[in-house]
Amino acid sequence: MTSPTISEIGELALIDELKKRFDRRSRDVTVGIGDDAAVLRPAAKHLLATTDMIVEGVHFDLRFVTAYQLGFKIISVNVSDIYAMGGIPRHALLNIAAPARTPAEFIHALMDGVGDALAHYRVVLVGGDLSSSKGDISLSATLIGSAGKFIRRRGARAGDRIYVTGMLGDSACGLYLLKRIKNTVPIYLRGAKWNIKSLWDKMWKELHIGSEQPELSWRTVEPLLRRHLLPEARNPVGIIGDATSMIDVSDGLLIDLTRLCDESGTGARIYEERIPVSAAMRKTAGVLGLDPLNLALTGGEDYELLFTGVGKKINKLTYIGDITRHG
Ligand code: ADP
Ligand code: MG
Numbered sequence: 001m002t003s004p005t006i007s008e009i010g011e012l013a014l015i016d017e018l019k020k021r022f023d024r025r026s027r028d029v030t031v032g033i034g035d036d037a038a039v040l041r042p043a044a045k046h047l048l049a050t051t052d053m054i055v056e057g058v059h060f061d062l063r064f065v066t067a068y069q070l071g072f073k074i075i076s077v078n079v080s081d082i083y084a085m086g087g088i089p090r091h092a093l094l095n096i097a098a099p100a101r102t103p104a105e106f107i108h109a110l111m112d113g114v115g116d117a118l119a120h121y122r123v124v125l126v127g128g129d130l131s132s133s134k135g136d137i138s139l140s141a142t143l144i145g146s147a148g149k150f151i152r153r154r155g156a157r158a159g160d161r162i163y164v165t166g167m168l169g170d171s172a173c174g175l176y177l178l179k180r181i182k183n184t185v186p187i188y189l190r191g192a193k194w195n196i197k198s199l200w201d202k203m204w205k206e207l208h209i210g211s212e213q214p215e216l217s218w219r220t221v222e223p224l225l226r227r228h229l230l231p232e233a234r235n236p237v238g239i240i241g242d243a244t245s246m247i248d249v250s251d252g253l254l255i256d257l258t259r260l261c262d263e264s265g266t267g268a269r270i271y272e273e274r275i276p277v278s279a280a281m282r283k284t285a286g287v288l289g290l291d292p293l294n295l296a297l298t299g300g301e302d303y304e305l306l307f308t309g310v311g312k313k314i315n316k317l318t319y320i321g322d323i324t325r326h327g
Contacts, residue, residue, distance in 0.1 A: 028040055029091065095140040152245060157244060161309060161323075
């Protein structure tokens with residue numbers, strides 16, 4: 001039996017499903033999905049708004065990514081932008097354009113991913129739009145957040161230290177691996193399909209990387225694939241009080257640090273030996289013939305927070321360099 005297409009199900013039925021699954025009343029949602037507009041109650045002094053879209057053929061390729069993973073990712077990348085301003089993400093709007101022939105299963109899996117991300121970040125979906133498209137799928141989300149105090153890209157001063165919240169380059173390494181695998185990898189926020197280990201063993205055999213290379217275990221590659229397929233945004237709680245400037249690493253450390261410095265009117269010095277690289281990434285990059293440092297500096301899609309501060313109270317983060325006077 002084949003799954004019905006979304007045009008067979010119809011827009012009204014899909015919106016009904018969205019409403020059943022996601023509509024929540026809460027202290028700060030007076031009217032959610034189902035009316036002409038949502039009605040929200042401001043939760044703090046500042047309201048933050050951001051939007052990001054991902055387009056088939058430009059930002060993703062359905063040979064490598066599942067609908068679930070796309071749903072999770074479109075929420076995560078937007079949450080990352082709210083976090084990067086020091087905000088708390090609260091409400092989301094979601095726009096989906098897909099060809100009429102898209103299987104309803106695809107939209108359901110997409111909703112599963114969106115739902116897991118919303119629960120993970122405690123965000124409520126309050127509206128959106130659906131449209132058919134002539135060819136590719138595009139997804140766009142708008143996130144509304146709140147902040148008592150917000151942190152901008154500008155604000156770094158000479159003498160501030162530069163910190164990053166986690167490992168860099170894992171996601172890019174995961175993408176290279178996916179391109180070698182040439183297949184989707186069915187991992188979810190919690191766990192993976194039961195047969196994933198044997199699936200990996202089969203994929204590994206088909207990679208033809210060369211028998212002289214050490215074998216990559218599922219335990220080594222899983223975190224890298226996960227970082228790429230299901231990126232988790234970093235909550236800045238604990239950083240906000242001390243940060244003088246902040247940005248999320250979406251395009252790669254060098255590009256995003258340059259943006260922060262340009263906005264702040266400063267320069268920066270980073271120390272190669274301090275760049276945080278995971279053991280799994282170093283090993284996998286070695287097998288794939290990639291340079292770990294290059295992946296960490298230019299890879300992108302890490303969704304770690306890069307921020308500056310005076311460095312007294314900030315710990316458990318990697319200090320990677322210093323802000324300098326000259327741009
Ligand atoms: P309108 O014609 O007024 O734009 P729609 O029929 O597009 O209304 O949408 C009806 C309701 O369903 C609205 O509250 C809208 O926000 C919500 N909605 C539509 N598409 C989505 C979606 N992809 N995600 C969440 N809510 C949606
Ligand atoms: Mg509409």
